Amino acid sequence: MHDIRWIRDNPEAFDRGMDARGQSVRAADLAAMHEARLAVQQELQTKQAERNSTAKLIGKAKGSGDEAEARRLMQATADLKADVQRLEDEDRDREAALNDALAGLPNIPMDDVPVGADEDANVLVRQNGTPPDFDFDAKEHFEIGEALGMMDFDAAAKMSGARFVVMRGQLARLERALANFFIDTQTEEFGYTEINPPFLVRDEAVFGTGQLPKFSEDLFHTDDGFWLIPTAEVPLTNLVREQIVEAADLPHRVTALTPCFRSEAGSAGRDTRGMIRQHQFTKVEMVCITTEDQSEAELERMTGCAEKLLQKLGLAYQVMLLSSGDMGAGARKTYDLEVWLPGQNRYREISSCSNCWDFQARRMNARYRPEGEKKTRFVHTLNGSGLAVGRALIAVLENYQRADGTVRVPDVLLPYMGGVEIIGAA
Template structure:
């Protein structure tokens, strides 16, 4: 959430930033709502102050046996008490109107983010590795998995409907190996603390990271009002909600390997074959909680941690700087890692690493305090995929496909595969 004080002081900057994201100007509306709120708050405070002062004056008047004045003051206090509920309701309505409008505003892009309308305007930051050099025909992951006999979409549809997959045998193990490898790498070498956290959260948690209220249709909700997490970013970031942290203990770095749940409401007709776009999938999430001075460097560090996963798997990928029109709602700058998929003959996003400034910190009311300083500042947050396990499985299947249809297990995953070096067709 953006700071209304900053908006009052920088209305042109806000509208210029929104224009970069393809959004309409909002500064004038927000300032008007804020002026209404401040006026109502001022009136309410004056009424409360006068009520308190008059109550004290009653005692003084009675002490002086000035009963006429005391009765006049009592009548005034009674009238104020009668008017206060309406004034309090006006203040609640005015504050809610401003808060609702602020909560729907996206974050402001950093100055070095390229301007653009959509994914076609993203910029390649760097390219890593080489495409596979074999000569046999490439295949898409669902062709490979179904031919091997370990990927079943019909039974998944019988159980749950579309956009679900059943993996069995060595392919299920390969998916598990990928997730285990990622979490081990990030905790063992990259300094992240592993977290096992709930998969269902309250409204406040999803609001804190920016999915509510604007993106409710992208989420799944339980019958008792909780939300299934669309990513562990929600739980890991909200670990510090409502807290005041000591600056010398920052950054905090968290990671979790969890299922994620998304309705894919806006993807009708896209990637309907296979497991590229699922309602349920595993992801290794990275989250950093840091101060304002360290956030940009932490973004580069986090992106490098995600890149290391793909490097060790020997996968070819490119790192993209997203343009203003393609960034997520809470992000100020985002790098996407796009892995090469031979079966599709294209790159597909496998990780997204974003720096959010104090946008989520303000929504969560999470702060930090410097040593020997009484003042507090909103934390800066970052999140990234380290990486999406299902898409990584797809990449391994398509890039390690052999001519006979089998899949070679990447060397880095061998310790997790129980001696299996190649996945071959089921008997």
């Protein structure tokens, strides 16, 4: 959510930001809407003052015995009351129209974000690790899983349709091992506090993190008014909704292991085979609530936490700085971590870490009180995947596959696998 006063004070910066986002709205258009509302408010205040002063004269007229004047003043008061009601209604309508216009706009990219329409404008920041060099033709994850008899898309389709999977036996355990490894590392090594949040939330929660109103088609909605969370970012960020926290208590770093639900609207024909793009998947999410002066450092820290998980798994990856047209609407700056998948012979996204600045906080009215100051400020919010469990499973299967169709378990996961070192071994 944008601050209309900032827009009016910085029209050129706002217009540049919207241009970078591919948006045609201009600061002048929003300023005109705001100015029209201010005019209504000014007229409303004038009418309210006239109504109050006129009402006081009624008693004086009656006290002096001037009934005609009293009746005239009473009629004038009634007319002014009607004017006040009309102007209050108009003020509410103009406020709603302005807020709707602001709520539908994306965040303004930071100055170092590359300007571009899509992923083609993303910038490589760094690469880490060396992709494996197999002496056999690498298979994709679904080929490996189906050949092992542990990944069943047909059974899932019969009960749920496309973009679901049933996993069995050692493969199901391997996914659980990854999830537990991620959440344990986040809490024990990286200092995040584990949260077990609701998986169903109300309109206000998804509005607060920016999925509503523009991206409702990406979500699943229940008949009784709940939304299934697309990521734990939604409930974790809303933990500070309508609160004022002390600056000394920040940053708040929280994490959660949850199922995530996405409709994958607009992805028809993309990644139809396998587990890359599913309606239901498991993810460990990182969220940080912090102050303005800490938020840029927190983005680097959060991205580093996600990188360390890939390093511990021994997976090659690269870090991409997303362009203005490729990052999410609520972000000002986003790093994507892309892991090497030998079966596809390419890097694919496994984590996205974003700094939203005060964009979400304005929608949630989440503030902090700087030390020694009476006036509050909006918090800064950050979120990142640490990591997407299903995509990590894909990466492990493809990078640790062996010529005989089995899969070696990464060393860091062995404590979670109950003695299993090779998936599919006889």
